[in-house]
Amino acid sequence: MSKKHTFQTEINQLLDLMIHSLYSNKEIFLRELISNASDALDKLNYLALTDSKLKDLQFQPRIDLSFDEKKKTLTIQDNGIGMTQEELISHLGTIAKSGTKSFLSSLSGDKKKDSALIGQFGVGFYSAFMVADKVVVQTKKAGEKQAHTWVSDGKGEYEISECLKDSQGTQITLYLKDEDANFASRWEIENIVKKYSEHIPFPIYLSYTQSKFEGEGEEKKEIKEDKVEQINNAKAIWKMSKNELKDEDYKEFYKSFAHDNTEPMRWVHTKVEGTLEYTTLFFIPSVAPFDLYRVDYKSGVKLYVKRVFITDDDKELLPQYLRFVRGVIDSEDLPLNVSREILQQNKVLANIRAASVKKILSEIESIAQDDGAYQKFYTQFGKVLKEGLYGDYENKERLLNLLRFPTSKHSQSISLKTYKENMPTDQKSIYYMIGENLELLKASPVLEKYAKKGYEVLLMSDEVDGFVIPSVGEYDKLPLKDASAAETLKELGEDSVSxxxxxxxxxxxxxxxxxxxxxxxxxxxxxxxxxxxxxxxxxxxxxxxxxxxxxxxxxxxxxxxxxxxxxxxxxxxxxxxxxxxxxxxxxxxxxxxxxxxxxxxxxxxxxxxxxxxxxxxxxx
Structure with missing residues (x-):
């Protein structure tokens, strides 16, 4: 017996965006569904090795694609973790994220920009409705007996009913719109997978029927053969040698991994052997994630042990001020059944984290060599870098060198190094003013006192400045002083009134x-x-x-x-x-x-x- 449910209001808004082709290129719906299938395989892969209830599970992770040109259907199937009835409702009927409303309000109406946000928000499943009039999901949770079907045309309601399914996992069948029937084609599917999902770390198989002819003349007969062919290389890109990879490989992996339609700004691929053995692959996005300044931001880093997915929900893998970074850490030394509590105190992970921070900061320093590129980076991520000054004392000097500030003399933001180089010989301190508004800071009468001395003042109007800058103390042996403080003004000295x-x-x-x-x-x-x-x-x-x-x-x-x-x-x-x-x-x-x-x-x-x-x- 099926039961009807109504979509959450926010889901209806998202579906409306999807159905009216928010994405500029519809083909990425397949990338999103394959990426979701890969996540489901990751989760079961871990549980099959660590959960005693699933130890007898025969599990060879795979993704299967099939199509029917006549019926205009496309099917994506995985044998991953699967979903219960409750999970179907929570995953496909609601968005359990507190930032939903702020996300929707951040949509600009610019299709290209908004499509990137949609991906980042992790609602890729709904992209199926760009190309399908109806979507049918059949799923069975690993270790459970009952399977369920979820059906919707994307117009406000969905139905859930019990069904029969032999194995765990999820099967999604899309009933394609007439204008999108081209996606029920071997060549179209192969091209999309090669373009977007080549480095999904599980095999993707395509089932199709191939015709061949035997005999000559009137004896010539068409023989149809059902074929199953692996259409990706199924190698974890982070485990591959850098020499084997092209820039395009990194870019496409990032887009699939991060659910981002824009290309990454930079990436850092590292393999370490010796006392510790691990591989890391980190990406610096071109555009800030929409939840960058939310307390409940989602971590962008996945932890693997010997290629087995462990978690993507540990905010300790990198310091908070690098939360914009996306990527993978894969350790050879951690136990597979490592708990979150153990992770937070683990020396192996602490060493990997410390080395990773240094690598990422080196890459940011490399971007900083190009003023134009760094301006783009700093516009997106400059504010969060400042947060590191309050907690990452080991890298404090490096972070200080990466910061840029407008000043009383320059409209273009400058570094502390440039500020120091511009100082008159009689100036012994670095002066700054903190306020809520840059234009108001520029108009402050206090600046007139420094201008008469020929001194430049750094102007700081980011909310985080008031928290971190007073704690900095000094830069390159020069004290940082609040230009408006009474003690600083006393030291500054001024012409006396007769x-x-x-x-x-x-x-x-x-x-x-x-x-x-x-x-x-x-x-x-x-x-x-x-x-x-x-x-x-x-x-x-x-x-x-x-x-x-x-x-x-x-x-x-x-x-x-x-x-x-x-x-x-x-x-x-x-x-x-x-x-x-x-x-x-x-x-x-x-x-x-x-x-x-x-x-x-x-x-x-x-x-x-x-x-x-x-x-x-x-x-x-």
């Missing part, structure tokens, strides 16, 4: 202090500004503030000192005014405008507007 000028401003300063009250730490005169005022003082520790908020506490507001430009026309004229209300309103307006330049927001917009209106009215 006693005569100081005396002439005493009354104005007192009125400003009275008007602003506890909003400011102090009000002082400055001789190194171009703007009328500047707010200076220690920045809040962003990390501590964030931790306090997580604990439900509001961090204390860091009060700053308000500096008045003693030569600015506004203040020169204001100091001789007797109108206390005008001076008070102006003090608040100047304070609010300084806060606006600092953070892009005004704390009390209503008060600001009221004081502005009063001041304008008085001047008319």
């Amino acid at each position: 006693q005569e000028v100081q005396k002439s401003f005493e009354k104005l300063i007192a009125t400003f202090k009275e008007a602003l009250g506890d909003q400011v730490k102090d009000v002082v005169l400055s001789a190194s500004l171009d703007s009328p005022v500047a707010l200076v003082g220690d920045e809040q520790n962003a990390m501590m503030a964030n931790l306090m908020r997580q604990m439900g506490q509001e961090p204390p507001i860091a009060k700053k000192t308000m500096e008045l430009n003693s030569t600015h026309p506004i203040l020169e004229q204001l100091k001789d005014k007797e109108d206390k209300e005008l001076i008070s309103n102006t003090a608040h307006l100047l304070y609010a405008s300084a806060k606006l330049l600092e953070s892009g927001t005004i704390e009390d917009a209503k008060d600001f507007a009221h004081r502005l209106n009063q001041t304008i009215l008085k001047t008319l």
